[in-house]
Amino acid sequence: MQAQIMKANLHQDPFVAPKLISAFSICHQMPLAVKIFNQIQEPNVHLYNTLMRAFAHNSQYSAAFSTFFDLQENVLFPDNYTYPILLKACCSGGPSHLLLRQVQMIHTHIEKFGFYSDIFVPNSLIDTYSKCGKLGIVSAMKVFDSMPERDTVSWNSMITGFIKMGKLEDAHKLFDKMPYRDMVSWNSMLDGFVKAGDMNSAFQLFQTMPDRNIVSWSTMVWGYCKIGDMDMAKFLFEKMPVKNLVPWTIIISGYAEKGCAKEAFSLYDRMERAGLRPDDATLISILAACAESGLFSLGKKIHLKIKRSKFRHSIQVCNALIDMYAKCGDLSDASSVFEEMTERNVVTWNTLLQGLAMHGNCEKALSFFSRMTREGIEPDGVTFVSVLSSCSHAGLVDEGRHYFSLLKRDYGSALQVEHYGCMVDLLGRGGHLKEAFELIKTMPMEPNAIIWGTLLGACRMHSNVELAEEVVDRLVQLEPKDAGSLAIFSNIYAAAGDWDGVAKVRSKMRDVYKQPGASSIEIDDEVHEFRVSDTAHPESSRIYHMVDRLKQHLEQVGYVPRAHC
């Protein structure tokens, strides 16, 4: 109705069309936005920019680009707004491996048209370049250096770019050099320390800052949650003067990730009593934390809340639900969430597929994959990781080879290191060590530590000491600090009865601390965590008694344990 009234004014008032286009863009109604645009006989640069921004907002980056070319064909010149919008469009929805090249192309355009002098343009170039990985940050720095004048935004963009890349020292250098620091500069630096896990430096900076806002406080709370110091996180959370959904989300997810159901739930109630309604990010964060720690009870309660809210229609929220159920081992509820969804994306399919694969339902996973292709869903790299690892767990070597060649033939652009990892695992487990080794040699990318580690695991399984030695050499080059691979290696020597070899490896391992793995289970709202040789649990002796009984039973039915040291 309102739209009709506005349409009537379309040609009288030049501000109606941009408003309509933006409105349709927010509601993801791009065809309608395009229709409005086409009704204007002589669109000006402003209107082109509006349409481009609308496409960018809807992740239609190629449409944004062709709008840009249309603009030039109509003998119009891009203005200072055009390029930042175009740069933003590249980041939203464009393929990430082409991002750098796109940005370079736009950069060339900018230099040709000479809009470089407006500080807004190079600032967004810096920002976009720093999203393009290592090469991008170099170009960003070049732009930064070539600027005749810089404002605080230029400095801040450069600093956040370095922090995103994990280059804390470079960021710090710029931070020290900049003539004026605002809230964003301080907060970015704080974020840098937090991301590096250095909470001591972060706290120091937090205290030195001339001023602190809600972002600074939230960053601190988040940092302490990440290192598991919930006391400190809670202390700062209670102390912060103003709270919004973000810190609430952080603290609730923090407790959920630690497995503290009671604390997480009482905080959730407090948040609602404070009059804050969770948004999709809150729900997704909490569900992800539940999935991580296996906090089924809280996840289920969140599901009940979602069922009664508008978020039951959100694809992302439902994906998080499926993942939570799958990771907690409840595949039937995971499937029902999937079936009840009216709209799905690849991630939805991948999440359930991965859940099926993870719990060893290989046949179900493979038939789910064929249902996926039947329903015309384009599988991506993640899909194939699940498919291949399913084959690997079920020992289906031929099927694995088949899917791998399918991947290479039809979805070559999705081929990743991970797939080689799956194939090496599959072939290695099946005893085809040589074939696995040859496959690694043909890889189009550099094999990483995971690849070699997988092959090493297979060498242990089949007691192949010679190949293992060769593999360990490469592994130590790639990850000299990794004790896990050395542990496997010493097991190989142990299995072969080579105790000198074991001693040699053990001495290498001495100064490398291995973070022990842990498993956890939730019973009656409480999470129980277990590590190797752990006697911390109050019912420890009964648990070990049960484990012994299971071992006996396994040995009765023919299980032979592998060598352990």
Place this chain on the structure above:
DNA sequence: ATAGGGTTAG
């Protein structure tokens, strides 16, 4: 330009 967000092999 700064805080929370879905799927990835051993």
